[in-house]
Amino acid sequence: MRNSIALKNAFITKILRTGWGSSATLAVLSMIVSLLALCLCSYFAGASPLQVMVALFEGALRGRYALTTTLSEWVAMTLCGLAVLIPYRAGFFNVGGQGQLEVGAVAAAAVALSLNAPRPLVIMLALAAAVAAGLLAVSVPLILRLRRGASEVTTTIMMNFACIQFMYAMVTGPLKDARSWYGTTPPVPQAYQLPSFPPGSGIPAGMWVAALIALAAAWLMNSTVFGLYLRAVGSNRPAAVAAGIPVNRVLTGAVLMGAALAGLAGGLQLLGYTFRVAEGWSKSWGLVGIPIALLGGNPLGVLVVGFLFAILETGARSMQALTGAPAALIYLFQGLPVIIYLGLRASAWYSRWSQAAG
């Protein structure tokens, strides 16, 4: 008994000592405050805050269809969160997740719609194409950063829009479904869609992939030399150079890893969830990955925050239908916690508090 308490205490101190204990507290705090703000806004919209909350969470978690949707959203949110988080550790702010996701999905669609081969092979090739497209989309900002010193923030934003317009051009052009009156690809044939796993459970196979990747990322970032290098490069580049760390190679590795995950997210969502790429087919998963990564702070945190964001994304529709509070409020929730979190973190109050704490 005493032993287990000691173990528990050791565990808690370990969490506190790793430093994310306090940031995680702040993140939770800011998300709670934002949820309260959401309630306040829905009150102004003439809906009862309690009903709004109930509708939001019931709409996302109750019933098989809702749950499947939420889990499918979670896949993209987790992967896009990681696509921001990993490069961010190395000091590269990958704002281009959205574009990488879009071209990833387009590439996967091109493969899945043109090949005629056994199912596993097509799925593998489509996902590989998605990853390759994501890598291609990030290569321009990466090269410009390494060779020209151009800030990756603006270049990835520009790549985002270029990729989105490219996706539009594809779905209204070469990949267009001839029977449709608007820009969309034909649906991926049933034979090449990602099955749910375990079969018939409604749990998207992509969820297992995303969860495994998040765990692998946690291991990579916390328990490997590469993870140490990553933090060294991100937190103090000159010191990393002086310590003989191959700075640019580490940065490149992290950025490519992130973009590959964003591209993979596009492929997984196409094959397992939306089944077609169309005008406005994707939610702003890539963009929302940024708040998720900032609030999550580490791969496991991304998993948790991603789930909350997925719930809100799915629940928003039933919230609007049942209570009349506009679904657009969800954008408010996606941005507000980050502002509160960053504001609190940067404030003098926080630095004094964290100094006193540890």
Add this chain to the structure above:
Amino acid sequence: MEGQWWAEFLSAVLRAATPLVFCALGVLVCERAGILNIGVEGSMLLGALAAVLAAVYSGNPWMGVVAALGVGMLGGMILALLTVYLPADQVATGIAFNLVCLGVTSFVYKLLVLGGVQLMAPALRAVRAPGGPVSLLDLATAVTPLTWIALLLVVLIWIFLFRTGPGLLWRSMGESARAAHAAGLDVHKVRTVAAVVGGLLSALGGAALTLGWVPTFTDNMTMGRGFIALAAVYFGRWHPGLALLACLLFGAGEALAFRAQALGAGLNPYYYLMLPYVVTLVAVGATGRAIGPRDAGKPYPRG
């Protein structure tokens, strides 16, 4: 017929470029003082909504412009508080600010148009409709006054930044906040002013979008125009005149996209919309080191 087409095309270019010019100036002024104004998209949305609402309820489009200036200032102050005074990471704050603005504007608009009827704002009118034989005078009178204000601001901001003493000090903040501080300047004060001016100009860009072009509001109606302005500043090497040229070029891309089908060119219109970004990326890649003001984006701690 040919002349008519050109007149319409050129006035369409100016119309599309006007919001971009305001926003690009907002970004440029901020970056020159060391603030990476990613929140430009959000400020633009705020300005667009405020302009529509004020113009509808007062019946006077100029009240819309005033309202846009008001909310732009407010947004700029919030950004200044977060990125200058605390100071939090500018890029992350800007992106979150954009999301919040998207939520707030969509929410407020839905609240105010409960019946689902689109609010149509009284638009700022051009002196005369485009058409007829082409002369410079025709073109000048076929655009809204906001276009003229935008062009005037380009000149004024160029003079301020590059031909006056305070402008030199302003730019020094962007190059090295520490050196500016050591020289006895109040970095935080100037950056606060910059953020507020940036918010004002971006919101004005939003007002130009609604009052000068599409006289109503829809969710996320800016559709990344703030980021096109950001690209224009990059393309224009942080110089007001060149940024104006970039805005005109990008405006032409947008105007061409609308006319692509009419032209009968087999090219998908979306390729024209891709143009600004691709051109900017190529320009960044092809020409030397694309480094703007050195300290742009770096928070300067207080203490």
